[in-house]
Amino acid sequence: MNNWAFTKLSYGVYVATSWADGGKPTGCIANSAMQVTSSPATIAISINHDNFTNECIKSCARFAVNILGENSDPAIIGNFGFRSGRDFDKFAEKPELRDFLPIVDGAIAYIACKVIDTMESETHTVFLGEVIGAEILSDDEPMTYAYYHKVIKGKAPKNAPTYIEEK
Amino acid sequence: MNNWAFTKLSYGVYVATSWADGGKPTGCIANSAMQVTSSPATIAISINHDNFTNECIKSCARFAVNILGENSDPAIIGNFGFRSGRDFDKFAEKPELRDFLPIVDGAIAYIACKVIDTMESETHTVFLGEVIGAEILSDDEPMTYAYYHKVIKGKAPKNAPTYIEEK
Numbered sequence: 001m002n003n004w005a006f007t008k009l010s011y012g013v014y015v016a017t018s019w020a021d022g023g024k025p026t027g028c029i030a031n032s033a034m035q036v037t038s039s040p041a042t043i044a045i046s047i048n049h050d051n052f053t054n055e056c057i058k059s060c061a062r063f064a065v066n067i068l069g070e071n072s073d074p075a076i077i078g079n080f081g082f083r084s085g086r087d088f089d090k091f092a093e094k095p096e097l098r099d100f101l102p103i104v105d106g107a108i109a110y111i112a113c114k115v116i117d118t119m120e121s122e123t124h125t126v127f128l129g130e131v132i133g134a135e136i137l138s139d140d141e142p143m144t145y146a147y148y149h150k151v152i153k154g155k156a157p158k159n160a161p162t163y164i165e166e167k
Numbered sequence: 168m169n170n171w172a173f174t175k176l177s178y179g180v181y182v183a184t185s186w187a188d189g190g191k192p193t194g195c196i197a198n199s200a201m202q203v204t205s206s207p208a209t210i211a212i213s214i215n216h217d218n219f220t221n222e223c224i225k226s227c228a229r230f231a232v233n234i235l236g237e238n239s240d241p242a243i244i245g246n247f248g249f250r251s252g253r254d255f256d257k258f259a260e261k262p263e264l265r266d267f268l269p270i271v272d273g274a275i276a277y278i279a280c281k282v283i284d285t286m287e288s289e290t291h292t293v294f295l296g297e298v299i300g301a302e303i304l305s306d307d308e309p310m311t312y313a314y315y316h317k318v319i320k321g322k323a324p325k326n327a328p329t330y331i332e333e334k
Contacts, residue, residue, distance in 0.1 A: 005301035006202050008234045008276040009210075010311045012177030032201040035173050035328040036213045037290045043176075044211065044286075044293060046203045067175045109175040119211075119286045119295060123204045126211060128286060128293070134172035144177045144311060161202040 006162065011145040015066040015080045016045055017095075017102045018056040025095050025102035026085030028053040029077055031145050032124075032161050033065050041131040043113055046124045048159035052085040054125055061115040063129060064101035069108035069140030074152050076106055099133035108138040124161060173329065178312040182233040182247045183212055184262075184269045185223040192258045192269035195220040196248035198312050199291075199328050200232050208298040210280055213291045215326035219252040221292055228282040230296060231268035236275035236307030241319050243273055266300035275305040291328060 017027035032046035043065060047054045057063045068076060080090055095102035099112035113129025120126075145162070148154040184194035199213035210232060214221045224230045235243060247257055262269035266279035280296025287293075312329070315321040 001298065001300050002302050003208065005234075005276040005278055005303050006208065006210075006298075008179070008303065008309045009200060009202060009232075009278075010177055010179030010309050011201065012175070032203060032211075033176060034178065034199040034201050034211075034213060035176060036199060036293055037288045038328055038330050040289060041170065041173065042288050043173075044199075044201075044213070046201060046211070065176075067172075109172040111172055111176075117286055117288075119284055119293070121204045121209050121284075121295065122207060126203055126286070126293070126295070128288065131168065131173075134168050134170065136169055136172050136175065142175045142177050142313075144313075146309070146311075161205055163205050 013068045013077065013143045013145055013148050015068065015076065015104045015107065016047060016053055016063050017066055017104060018053055018063045019060045020056045020085065021059055024089065025091045026053055026056055027080050027090055027102065027104065028085065029081035036128060043111055043129050043131060044126055045129065046126050046161055048124050050159050057115065057127055062101060063113055063127065064103060065111045066104040066107035067109040068143045069138060070143050070147060071140045072106045072108065072143060076104060077154060098135065108140045108142065109136045110134065180235045180244065180310045180312055180315050182235065182243065182271045182274065183214060183220055183230050184233055184271060185220055185230045186227045187223045187252065188226055191256065192262050193220055193223055193252035194247050194257055194269065194271065195252065196244055203295060209283070210278055210296050210298060211293055212296065213293050213328055215291050217326050224282065224294055229268060230280055230294065231270060232278045233271040233274035234276040235310045236305060237310050237314055238307045239273045239275065239310060243271060244321060265302065275307045275309065276303045277301065
């Protein structure tokens with residue numbers, strides 16, 4: 001088996017946002033998100049058990065997929081991808097809310113969802129969300145994971161489904 | 168709500184293959200596939216209830232994600248995407264088998280899975296597969312759904328999660 005075959009799957013780069021207990025907005029980088037049905041529209045997203053955002057989505061039963069663009073500030077990925085919302089306030093300022101969910105400044109579109117089902121795997125939860133709101137915020141091209149790797153020279157956080165340990 | 172926001176999610180173009188009862192190889196075009204966990208490696212794929220491949224995956228509990236490349240023959244998409252395996256033999260010739268699953272001639276990589284869980288939505292089944300084999304077959308760049316739309320000028324089949332009716 002050649003695990004590098006997995007890198008041939010194509011993804012975008014997203015920030016999954018939600019609310020922590022007590023009303024703190026938080027989020028984490030995700031690349032495993034996909035539309036499951038068109039009518040009613042549903043989105044599946046995979047979040048590591050160790051991510052603080054996982055327990056936040058479970059408790060508030062809502063999440064937003066914030067879609068990053070090729071010109072989105074790479075600092076967004078550093079902020080949301082490489083540290084934990086348990087210890088940091090990832091939203092330094094009060095975020096804009098859409099459908100009561102925190103939206104990342106610089107996202108080119110968002111899809112807000114309420115959780116209607118979950119599927120557990122050994123390390124990740126797949127949340128199935130029914131879309132409650134969605135808007136395009138910018139004309140910028142969506143950032144693909146390939147673009148992030150090749151142009152921004154980014155790496156996968158350790159909790160990402162797509163993480164491959166480099167020897 | 169602006170449904171066009173969904174088009175900002177990034178995908179690849181895949182053929183999900185499996186076996187029909189009686190040993191006929193079949194498959195359909197899918198773009199909603201994602202890695203869910205890295206160790207053990209699992210892949211989630213969303214297939215419309217109306218697709219013959221859906222019932223085939225359910226009965227044989229195995230599927231392969233065949234990843235198409237930018238230079239893969241667009242006829243593959245016509246063959247697997249726009250007609251039903253109920254009526255057609257989508258594999259005209261005996262296919263190459265990897266991990267006992269039919270592999271599409273022209274795929275740049277494959278990921279073979281056994282089904283370990285399913286999640287039903289109104290129109291689609293999300294199959295969670297544990298990877299049993301995976302190989303890279305070509306150096307060609309993966310075809311993204313955006314590439315398929317922009318360069319090959321392709322449309323989404325009606326059963327696709329990403330289908331948007333044009334008025």
